[in-house]
Amino acid sequence: xxxxxxxxxxxxxxxxxxxxxxxxxxxxxxxxxxxxxxxxxxxxxxxxxxxxxxxxxxxxxxxxxxxxxxxxxxxxxxxxxxxxxxxxxxxxxxxxxxxxxxxxxxxxxxxxxxxxxxxxxxxxxxxxxxxxxxxxxxxxxxxxxxxxxxxxxxxxxxxxxxxxxxxxxxxxxxxxxxxxxxxxxxxxxxxxxxxxxxxxxxxxxxxxxxxxxxxxxxxxxxxxxxxxxxxxxxxxxxxxxxxxxxxxxxxxxxxxxxxxxxxxxxxxxxxxxxxxxxxxxxxxxxxxxxxxxxxxxxxx
Amino acid sequence: xxxxxxxxxxxxxxxxxxxxxxxxxxxxxxxxxxxxxxxxxxxxxxxxxxxxxxxxxxxxxxxxxxxxxxxxxxxxxxxxxxxxxxxxxxxxxxxxxxxxxxxxxxxxxxxxxxxxxxxxxxxxxxxxxxxxxxxxxxxxxxxxxxxxxxxxxxxxxxxxxxxxxxxxxxxxxxxxxxxxxxxxxxxxxxxxxxxxxxxxxxxxxxxxxxxxxxxxxxxxxxxxxxxxxxxxxxxxxxxxxxxxxxxxxxxxxxxx
Numbered sequence: 161x162x163x164x165x166x167x168x169x170x171x172x173x174x175x176x177x178x179x180x181x182x183x184x185x186x187x188x189x190x191x192x193x194x195x196x197x198x199x200x201x202x203x204x205x206x207x208x209x210x211x212x213x214x215x216x217x218x219x220x221x222x223x224x225x226x227x228x229x230x231x232x233x234x235x236x237x238x239x240x241x242x243x244x245x246x247x248x249x250x251x252x253x254x255x256x257x258x259x260x261x262x263x264x265x266x267x268x269x270x271x272x273x274x275x276x277x278x279x280x281x282x283x284x285x286x287x288x289x290x291x292x293x294x295x296x297x298x299x300x301x302x303x304x305x306x307x308x309x310x311x312x313x314x315x316x317x318x319x320x321x322x323x324x325x326x327x328x329x330x331x332x333x334x335x336x337x338x339x340x341x342x343x344x345x346x347x348x349x350x351x352x353x354x355x356x357x358x359x360x361x362x363x364x365x366x367x368x369x370x371x372x373x374x375x376x377x378x379x380x381x382x383x384x385x386x387x388x389x390x391x392x393x394x395x396x397x398x399x400x401x402x403x404x405x406x407x408x409x410x411x412x413x414x415x416x417x418x419x420x421x422x423x424x425x426x427x428x429x430x431x432x433x434x435x436x437x438x439x440x441x442x443x444x445x446x447x448x449x450x451x452x453x454x455x456x457x458x459x460x
Numbered sequence: 461x462x463x464x465x466x467x468x469x470x471x472x473x474x475x476x477x478x479x480x481x482x483x484x485x486x487x488x489x490x491x492x493x494x495x496x497x498x499x500x501x502x503x504x505x506x507x508x509x510x511x512x513x514x515x516x517x518x519x520x521x522x523x524x525x526x527x528x529x530x531x532x533x534x535x536x537x538x539x540x541x542x543x544x545x546x547x548x549x550x551x552x553x554x555x556x557x558x559x560x561x562x563x564x565x566x567x568x569x570x571x572x573x574x575x576x577x578x579x580x581x582x583x584x585x586x587x588x589x590x591x592x593x594x595x596x597x598x599x600x601x602x603x604x605x606x607x608x609x610x611x612x613x614x615x616x617x618x619x620x621x622x623x624x625x626x627x628x629x630x631x632x633x634x635x636x637x638x639x640x641x642x643x644x645x646x647x648x649x650x651x652x653x654x655x656x657x658x659x660x661x662x663x664x665x666x667x668x669x670x671x672x673x674x675x676x677x678x679x680x681x682x683x684x685x686x687x688x689x690x691x692x693x694x695x696x697x698x699x700x701x702x703x704x705x706x707x708x709x710x711x712x713x714x715x716x
Contacts, residue, residue: 189680217504
């Protein structure tokens with residue numbers, strides 16, 4: 161079987177299929193379980209500087225083409241989270257801490273205090289006031305937050321980008337200028353659903369983020385645009401639910417992929433994707449490096 | 461799946477803070493499974509079934525208080541039935557319940573009796589004023605009642621009733637109640653853990669097995685989809701009875 165191990169975004173990974181932020185990432189035990197189930201790396205639930213309970217329910221909703229969610233960044237604060245990271249490390253895969261804040265200083269404070277194998281900056285959550293995409297849609301803020309965390313941390317720093325913008329490439333270039341070791345694209349698309357019986361918006365927060373199958377073509381396009389222009393690696397996320405999706409995302413230019421909504425099918429998804437990817441590479445007599453960005457190299 | 465609209469057909473007061481809501485939908489649940497009930501404009505909360513079309517609710521916070529303000533004719537949104545419920549096994553079964561946790565056991569007992577099983581119940585309440593479903597359990601078979609204040613039955617916690625029973629007589633034991641009451645039973649009856657099904661509670665946020673807020677240490681069991689009914693032997697070496705995480709994911713003490 162061809163090797164799936166890679167070096168991406170400053171990390172050595174056994175395989176390029178990672179657990180995405182916000183999915184089964186609240187406890188060290190569930191992160192560890194994802195790693196033991198075959199994830200090449202695991203990203204934690206986003207943690208901030210103070211405890212948050214998140215939005216009232218409903219917090220998720222299955223729609224025809226994917227999943228809507230508005231969790232609202234529930235987390236116990238970074239001060240309570242270190243032990244979860246230590247537990248997660250027992251799974252044997254790198255643990256990437258997703259962090260959020262409302263300013264470069266707040267991000268840097270968390271990055272200075274928390275120990276993890278890498279940081280993923282949540283500059284893209286579409287449904288939390290004062291956080292996420294409220295900063296992340298401004299290229300100058302993306303650059304200054306990234307710069308502040310790079311100065312504070314001695315581990316790789318990835319920046320997770322929002323697709324809720326006219327030009328995601330501007331955001332990717334800003335992250336690169338700030339010194340990011342990689343960008344992660346994409347977070348969810350801002351969305352909503354309404355209960356037609358009563359007119360109530362269904363999500364407790366009214367707005368949420370759409371993930372899953374519906375957003376994969378958007379994610380593939382974003383990854384393609386970013387990978388074509390950036391010098392730092394792109395980690396592709398958005399609707400990856402089978403090995404074929406992973407191949408497509410890697411062909412678009414992703415060095416690695418993250419899986420989120422597809423965990424609805426259970427932890428077996430990691431092995432399913434890595435096995436399929438291995439067999440594909442074997443059949444095509446290709447390496448992961450050759451697959452990465454193939455679409456950008458195809459010309460008529 | 462969008463929430464299903466459901467009209468509340470009847471509201472029955474069971475005890476000062478406990479009411480049963482009969483819904484216009486029979487969603488064919490298994491006892492022990494749960495429903496996410498959306499009280500529009502307030503919150504969405506998990507509730508156990510006390511019958512095929514009923515939920516029995518204790519008022520404990522903002523969302524349940526809001527539900528108590530809804531009368532017959534009001535409507536709620538429903539997601540479910542969700543999770544893994546109790547599985548009936550054997551010929552003689554024992555139900556051990558505490559407080560509002562007796563609700564799914566009453567539903568299970570009805571099914572067990574219908575299937576010809578012999579049902580014995582051990583029920584614990586704070587006092588006789590908090591008692592619910594007494595007649596329903598007594599119609600199923602032998603019923604032992606304990607109250608913390610001794611106002612009815614044996615004085616003490618539910619475990620005080622264990623001395624009246626020989627647990628080896630039962631093929632399967634079914635447990636539901638406040639966490640410390642359940643832990644009290646499980647830790648005193650370790651040799652029966654492999655035949656004890658416990659319906660437990662954790663903080664459910666997504667109820668779809670992906671957010672991780674209900675995961676149980678140390679295995680990371682996703683209680684909302686792998687439970688809420690789990691075999692007690694899986695709980696013995698877990699966080700159960702020791703601590704639980706709150707809405708923010710922080711560890712805190714177990715209640716009850």
